Amino acid sequence: MDRILFGDNQFFAVNHISDEKSRAQAIKFKDDKAIIRTLDYAMEAGINTFMCTTHGRIANICGIIRSDPVKYKGFKIYPCMPYAHKYANAVTELGILGTLKEYVPGSFIGSLFKGGAAVLSKDFLSIMELMIDAEMKMFKGINTPVIFLQNVITDLLLGLKMDKFLIAFYHYIKTQYNAEAGFITMNMPKLVSVLENAGIENPIICSSINKVGFRMSGGKEVYEETLKTKTFRAIAMQVLAGGAISPKEAIEYVCGLPNIESILFGASSKANITQTAALINQYDTQLYPAPVYDWQKVS
Amino acid sequence: MIKVGLIGAGKMGLSHLSILGAHADVEIVGVSDTSKIVIDGLRKYSPFPCFTDYRKMLAEAVPDAVFVAVPTKFHASMIKELLEKDIHVFAEKPFCLTPEEGRPLADLANKKGLINQVGYHNKFIGTFKEVKDILDGGYLGEINHFNGEAYGPVVIRKKQSTWRSNPVEGGGCLMDYASHVIDLIHYLAAPVKKVHGTLLKSFYSNAVEDAVYSLLELENNITGVLSVNWSDETYRKMSTSVTISGNKGKVIADANELKVYFKDSDCPPGYSKGWNVKYITDLTAPVNFNLRGEEYTAQIDYFISAVQGKSPNNKNTFDSSWLTDHAIALIKKASKLN
Numbered sequence: 153m154d155r156i157l158f159g160d161n162q163f164f165a166v167n168h169i170s171d172e173k174s175r176a177q178a179i180k181f182k183d184d185k186a187i188i189r190t191l192d193y194a195m196e197a198g199i200n201t202f203m204c205t206t207h208g209r210i211a212n213i214c215g216i217i218r219s220d221p222v223k224y225k226g227f228k229i230y231p232c233m234p235y236a237h238k239y240a241n242a243v244t245e246l247g248i249l250g251t252l253k254e255y256v257p258g259s260f261i262g263s264l265f266k267g268g269a270a271v272l273s274k275d276f277l278s279i280m281e282l283m284i285d286a287e288m289k290m291f292k293g294i295n296t297p298v299i300f301l302q303n304v305i306t307d308l309l310l311g312l313k314m315d316k317f318l319i320a321f322y323h324y325i326k327t328q329y330n331a332e333a334g335f336i337t338m339n340m341p342k343l344v345s346v347l348e349n350a351g352i353e354n355p356i357i358c359s360s361i362n363k364v365g366f367r368m369s370g371g372k373e374v375y376e377e378t379l380k381t382k383t384f385r386a387i388a389m390q391v392l393a394g395g396a397i398s399p400k401e402a403i404e405y406v407c408g409l410p411n412i413e414s415i416l417f418g419a420s421s422k423a424n425i426t427q428t429a430a431l432i433n434q435y436d437t438q439l440y441p442a443p444v445y446d447w448q449k450v451s
Numbered sequence: 452m453i454k455v456g457l458i459g460a461g462k463m464g465l466s467h468l469s470i471l472g473a474h475a476d477v478e479i480v481g482v483s484d485t486s487k488i489v490i491d492g493l494r495k496y497s498p499f500p501c502f503t504d505y506r507k508m509l510a511e512a513v514p515d516a517v518f519v520a521v522p523t524k525f526h527a528s529m530i531k532e533l534l535e536k537d538i539h540v541f542a543e544k545p546f547c548l549t550p551e552e553g554r555p556l557a558d559l560a561n562k563k564g565l566i567n568q569v570g571y572h573n574k575f576i577g578t579f580k581e582v583k584d585i586l587d588g589g590y591l592g593e594i595n596h597f598n599g600e601a602y603g604p605v606v607i608r609k610k611q612s613t614w615r616s617n618p619v620e621g622g623g624c625l626m627d628y629a630s631h632v633i634d635l636i637h638y639l640a641a642p643v644k645k646v647h648g649t650l651l652k653s654f655y656s657n658a659v660e661d662a663v664y665s666l667l668e669l670e671n672n673i674t675g676v677l678s679v680n681w682s683d684e685t686y687r688k689m690s691t692s693v694t695i696s697g698n699k700g701k702v703i704a705d706a707n708e709l710k711v712y713f714k715d716s717d718c719p720p721g722y723s724k725g726w727n728v729k730y731i732t733d734l735t736a737p738v739n740f741n742l743r744g745e746e747y748t749a750q751i752d753y754f755i756s757a758v759q760g761k762s763p764n765n766k767n768t769f770d771s772s773w774l775t776d777h778a779i780a781l782i783k784k785a786s787k788l789n
Contacts, residue, residue, distance in 0.1 A: 165687055169730040170708045174687070237688050243462045248489060276492050307742045311469025314496045338741035342473070366732045369741045396732035 153201070153298065153356070156432055157230065157387065158194040158425075159418030160204035163187050169394035177420060184212045193422040195227070197429040203230040203358075203416055205302065208238075211290035218293050232300040232336060233287040240304075255283065277320045284324060298356060299325045300334040307338055310346060319350050332356055334387070339369045341378040348382065358387035358416060363405040366393040379411045389416040392428075399424075399431055407435035452478045453758050456514035458505045458529060460484040460493060463543050463570065464520035466742060468499070470751050471518070473740035477755060481512035505529070514538060516566070516758050523621025527552040534559045539566040541754045545630040545779065546772035548621050553776050557769035566757045566764045568750070569772035571634045573691060575749035577734030578709045582693065582702055583639055585711060590718055592699030597640060597675030599632040603689035605681040606655050616656050623659030625651065625779060629679040631691055633782075634767075634775040636677070639693060641669040643778035646785035654682045665782050677782075706744075707731045 161167070165178035181187055187209075191202060204210050210231075217224045242251040288299070301321050309317050318335065325333035333356070337343045340359035347355045360367035361375060367390055368375050379386060391406045392399060406415055415432055419425045455477050457468050464484070471477045482497075483505040484490050494501040502508035509517075509532075516539035519529055527547050533540050534556065546569050547553035560567040573579050585591065605628070606616075616622050633643065645668040651660035662680035669675075681689075692705035700713040709729045716724045738748040750767070757764040 168707065169732060171690055171692070171705050172708070175685075178685075240462070240688070248461060249486065276496065304743060307740075308465065308469045311472040311740060311742055312465070312493075312497050313472055313499075316496050339473070342740070364732060365737060366735070367741060369737070370739050371737055393732050394730060396730060 153385065153387070153414045154199070154228075155414055155436065156199045156429055157201045157203045157414050157416040158191070158199045159389070159416050160202070160207075160210075162418045162420045163190070164205065164207050164209070167394070168390070169396075180420060184209065184216065187213055188216055190420065190422075190425070193425045194429075197426050198433075199425075199429060200226055201228045201230060203232060203300070205235045206231055206233045206287040206290065207235045214290050214292075214294055228295045228297055229291060230298045230300060230334065231288065231291055231296055232302050233284065234302060234305065236302050236304040252279065255286070277317070280317060280320060281324055281328070284321070284328075288329065296329065296331055298332045298334045299329060300336050300356075300358065303336040303338050306335045306343065310337070310339060310343055315346055315350055318347065319352065322352055322355070334358060336389075338367055340386075341370060341374045344378055344382050344384050347384070354383055354385055356385045356387065358389055360390035360393075361386070361388035361406060361409065361412070362391050362393040363397050363402055364393045366390060366396060376409065379409055384411075385413045386411055387414045387416050388412050391415060391417060399428055403428065403431040404435050407432060407439055452476060453755055454478050454480045454513065454515045455755075456481040456483070456505075456508055456512055456517045458483045458508070458517060458519050459521035459543075460486075460489050461520060464518070466747060467518050467520060467541075467570075467751065469742050470740060470748050472497075472499070474751065474755060475739070476759065480514050481508035483508040506532075509533075509536060509538070516541065516754070519543060520570075523548055523626060524619065526621075527556065530556050531559070534563060534565055537563060537565065539754075539758050541568045541570065541751075542769075542772075543570045544634070544772065544775075545569075545621065545626050546769060546776050548776075550773060550777040550780050553769065553773045557773050560769050566754065567769040568754045568757070568764070569767045569769065570750060571631060571638075571767045571772065571775070572744075572746040572750050573631055573635045573706070574638050574766055575746035575753070576706050576744075577731055577736065578704045578706060578729070579635060579639070579693075581709055581729065581734050582695070582704045585702060585719060586639055586695065588719055590699065590713065590722075591695060591697030591702060592714075594640065594673045594695060594697045596696045597636060597673065598692075598694040599636045599675065599677050599679075600693070601628050601632045601679045601681075601689060601691040602683040602686045603628065603681050604684040604686055605689075606661055607682055607684045609655050609657075616659055618659050623651075623656070624661050624679060624681045625663045625782060628681045628689065629663045629677060629782075630775055630779060631689075632677060632679055632693075633778045634772065635691065635693060636667070636669070636675070637771070637774055637778070639695065640673050641671040642774040643667050643781060644670045644672075646778075646781045647674075648788075649782050649785040651783075651786045663782065665785065667778075706746075709734070 162177050163181045165174040167174040322333040325331050336358045365372035388406050392402045479499045482499045483502040490501045517533050519542040647666035649665040652662040654661045661682040665677040694703045702711040711727050713724050735745050738745045756762040
């Protein structure tokens with residue numbers, strides 16, 4: 153994975169600290185052109201991976217990317233599924249069964265209902281596979297080397313101790329999409345130990361990691377300890393803790409931690425994108441300077 | 452270990468179950484749901500004992516505490532049964548369909564000394580707790596107006612119906628969405644005493660209201676506006692906010708952000724004259740497991756801790772939630788006068 157991954161929260165009015173900023177972002181990114189322009193800023197800053205939710209509008213963005221293979225040569229998308237609010241609102245309105253009927257593609261569910269619920273119970277993992285396929289449709293023809301399960305689902309399954317679904321997701325992504333499965337979570341240490349026990353080696357895990365301990369369940373110390381002692385490929389998100397820490401302080405902290413493979417951040421303005429990327433590069437070089445070999449030394 | 456059972460594994464039930472499943476002091480002794488598909492799934496993939504009949508679950512699993520997350524119309528009879536069996540109860544909101552249903556249950560829980568709590572999670576959100584502290588400290592002076600609002604995209608087109616679209620079963624924006632705001636106003640200021648007028652409006656639903664607009668007067672004579680609409684697709688998810696104005700300042704708060712204006716320098720520690728902004732990042736107490744937000748875990752931790760006898764049972768009690776049911780009844784009554 154690249155060191156820096158560009159996120160999409162700002163495009164879809166996801167702001168963890170202000171509803172007012174959310175609305176401003178929804179207005180700013182009303183047109184797909186505004187999203188593409190911002191992705192251009194990220195590419196200019198040397199970022200070539202876009203990590204995004206399977207929001208309906210991403211389908212348009214994928215279309216634009218597909219239509220310009222020269223410009224987007226080497227550009228990667230890491231899809232994160234599902235776009236949870238779509239399902240959460242549907243469950244409130246339609247119930248769990250109604251939501252499955254609405255969103256699981258084809259006549260699969262309909263035929264199962266005709267055949268009775270008993271048939272369905274044997275096929276929960278197949279339903280998951282169908283839903284993954286439905287969510288992945290929009291990325292056809294695009295390089296998606298890592299595919300993520302969103303934290304709402306990862307964490308729900310984690311608490312329900314339904315590890316089998318996490319494992320099935322991992323294997324299905326590998327075999328069907330020839331890609332690596334990733335997991336987003338608000339409970340990183342717990343997930344690391346569950347996946348470790350399930351025999352999944354070196355999984356990709358994306359979680360909030362920041363200096364103030366925001367959204368780091370169980371506390372910052374447990375996270376730091378897990379990073380030090382466990383084997384997994386960590387992605388740090390919410391490194392700015394929604395703006396609670398200054399970018400400099402935030403990036404210095406994350407770059408100083410061991411075992412963090414990638415840093416995920418999103419920003420709306422060219423200035424913020426350039427500054428954050430530059431800070432990551434600066435602290436990476438400062439904290440882990442490239443080794444100087446004997447032959448390079450001037451005698 | 453506290454032995455916990457769950458009745459109703461729908462959206463909120465599964466969310467509670469997941470959080471309970473991760474709780475170090477909880478043993479899940481039973482999950483009950485009438486939906487075969489849900490129970491089959493849980494039976495096959497989770498380690499929890501599953502039942503399709505909650506009475507069988509109570510008899511076999513003998514829980515210390517039960518979470519009730521079934522449609523509201525079943526609350527009263529189930530909660531009564533649980534209390535009679537000396538089981539501590541956490542019920543989803545709203546408490547009951549009517550204040551008449553809920554009153555004897557609150558009395559019974561109190562008489563038996565059983566822990567009782569309702570899932571009004573806003574009280575466990577840092578920004579709203581901070582508003583409460585500011586108001587209790589008298590820093591806004593005499594309150595002259597409030598606005599309690601909630602908007603979200605639940606029903607944004609005509610659709611097939613479920614219990615949430617049936618008024619007799621506890622459906623509709625008033626019981627589902629507005630109950631949160633009414634409860635929050637009660638927590639921050641006082642219970643509703645009188646309703647001066649209400650508009651219940653339907654945009655997409657046939658049998659229930661999609662929006663509630665109401666003029667409220669509280670027990671302490673403060674007045675304000677309730678404005679709730681679950682058919683507003685300009686919101687990505689439910690957004691609840693309060694604005695409270697007093698003669699010494701004004702506060703605007705939602706689940707993420709707190710903005711407060713003080714007219715002079717008589718303000719709480721950490722604040723100053725003029726506008727102050729605080730974010731949830733500064734106001735959130737950490738939890739051990741996070742699913743959809745710290746507040747959902749915090750309310751469960753609070754309940755379990757009360758069952759263990761480690762903390763008082765004084766947040767979101769049946770008594771307190773009954774006052775919200777009472778306010779809902781007043782609002783319904785007022786709407787019929789239109």
